[in-house]
Amino acid sequence: MQRIILLGLVIAVLASCGRKEREDTVTVDAVRAQFGFASDVVPICGSDSILGKRIPDVGQASPNPGCGFNDAVRVYAVSGIELSPPARMQCRTARITNSWARNHIQPEAISRGDAIVTAHVAADYSCRTRNHKKGARLSEHAKGTAIDIKAFTFASGKRLSVLDNWRGEGGRMMQALFRASCRIWHTAIGPEGDRYHLDHFHFDAARAYGPGGYCR
Ligand SMILES: [Zn+2]
The missing domain is CATH 1.20.5 (Single alpha-helices involved in coiled-coils or other helix-helix interfaces)
Structure with missing residues (x-):
């Protein structure tokens, strides 16, 4: 038996x-x-849900030695959500981005009656200081741990942007997606954070994987 x-x-x-x-x-x-996507866009970072390309280490020739990162990829899609344009980041950040899509923003969008098809990227790697201020600390964007999102396109065909839809039509969806993002990223800054973030959400994984360093 x-x-x-x-x-x-x-x-x-x-x-x-x-x-x-x-x-x-x-x-x-x-x-x-x-x-x-072309056939060279393949599963990366050990996950079939992350599609992209491995790229050479980023920022090796940058004037600031604090800029750049290894384990670099260009991510085209995470858990079925397209990143447009594709974003450069560390594999560790790619895995967090994937979890953000799968476990946080997509369930939130679906619970509100629509599904995210594309996340529109405003910025990825950039060798610069925070908010482009001279003398400020290096941005997480300089280390491959940050991504800026300016809008989402949904299955219904609707497109909501941070600039135009944070308040008023679509505001509930955008605010819910931002709040959901705070549960996975270390830092999340939106239009209520400061005047530098009126037209995009800034997300970064500055420290260890986990939620809630800063959410505003
Ligand atoms: Zn940013």
Whole structure:
């Protein structure tokens, strides 16, 4: 009897493994086809949900030795959400971006009746100081740990931007997406944070993976 149960278990596990592999392949191909990605946009950073390209280390020739990063990738899509244009970051940041998409903003959007198709990127790597201020500390953008988002396009065809839709029409959705983002990024700054963030959300993973360093 025990042997039969064990055999059944082994068969079930084997069957589910085969199915999982096929589903992942189908998903990768489907996302590639949906957004028209070339065949060299592939799963990266150890996840079938992160599509992009490995790129050479970033910022090696930059004048400021604090700029740049290793383990560099250009991310095209995370959990079926397109990043447009594709964003340069560390693999560690790519994994956080993927979790942000899958576990935080997409469930939030769907619970409000729409699904995110594209996140529009305002900035990725940049060798500069915070808010471009002379003499200020280096921005997380200089280290491949930050991404700026200016708008989302949804399955309904609607596009909501931080600049035009933080208040009024679409404001509830945009504010809910920002709040959901605070649960995963170390730092999240939006229009209520300061005058530098009226037209985009800044997200970064400055320290260890985890929520809530700063959310405003
Ligand atoms: Zn930023």
